[in-house]
Amino acid sequence: MEYSITNKRDKENTSEKCPRCLFVGRSFLILSEVLWACLDCGTTFVPKKVRTELRNMIHKKADEIKKEANSQAEELKKTETLLEESPFPCEICGKPFQRELYRINHMKSHIPKVAKMEVMNAYTG
């Protein structure tokens, strides 16, 4: 068999294995850093070292995404639980209350004394 490209610079004997011939140490044509071609059968493939690097990269990234998603889900769950348990959050500071009455009582603490007196006057007068 003859190949049009047999330039020695383009060939490399390595421990890479052609996925089709399954022979180690064959001559490969390096099309690019991530794509090699087997000079025996013409199969193009991604060299093992690149695959390994990519896999590690993807795993690392996936782990990061998973961690991020987990912490976000955790946060969301906490917020949901808080809202479920306390349907009456204070509109000013967000403090959750289980009963509206508690919240009304709490709201009074946000009203300055002077304003409170005015409110009382408004009610009484």
Ligand SMILES: [Zn+2]
């Ligand atoms: Zn091959």
Ligand SMILES: [Zn+2]
């Ligand atoms: Zn409050």
